[in-house]
């Protein structure tokens with residue numbers, strides 16, 4: 001089930017754009033050190049996944065949900081309408097085991113769900129005027145005991161732990177295609193390397 005849409009997720013290690021060389025020439029995937037060594041060295045692991053369609057975004061969400069545990073923070077960045085809530089919906093469904101009503105927390109700013117892996121807190125911080133307002137939403141409790149999915153994390157970067165999974169979605173060439181750039185730090189470095197093997 002998990003791998004059903006895997007063929008539409010193409011994964012590569014991320015490298016910063018070359019300062020010189022041919023414009024538009026794709027860098028060759030680089031083989032990283034084994035995942036255990038990456039984590040031991042305190043490195044971050046970076047991946048780029050090409051998502052062909054919405055099903056691929058959902059498959060990625062389910063795959064990440066399978067590795068999530070209480071205390072995790074997953075920061076969901078990207079432009080308006082790119083698919084952050086779609087990702088969150090599939091993530092919540094995967095952990096609760098049912099088709100939940102997962103409304104976008106655009107106005108409520110946060111929605112919570114119970115799951116066997118722990119409570120899931122789904123934040124949308126777009127309307128936050130300043131980071132401090134996130135305290136009123138219960139963000140401390142979420143960061144300590146919950147699994148936090150945070151849309152528009154840049155609104156409260158100062159409150160987020162460094163050890164987290166960053167997922168940045170962007171629009172790609174065709175209308176339903178997206179590019180996901182993932183950065184895992186702390187325990188997420190090793191988990192990400194296992195979830196999305198390089199290449």
Ligand SMILES: Nc1ncnc2c1ncn2[C@@H]1O[C@H](COP(=O)(O)OP(=O)(O)OP(=O)(O)O)[C@@H](O)[C@H]1O
Pocket residue numbers: 051052053054055057078079080081082083084085086087104124151175176177178
């Ligand atoms: N590959 C894809 N992944 C995710 N969503 C997709 C994809 N292709 C098309 N879509 C569509 O894009 C829209 C994404 O809406 P969504 O509410 O998830 O965006 P968002 O990033 O949460 O926006 P906002 O910043 O307003 O909260 C949906 O209508 C969805 O059906």
Ligand SMILES: [Mg+2]
Pocket residue numbers: 084085104124151
């Ligand atoms: Mg949204």
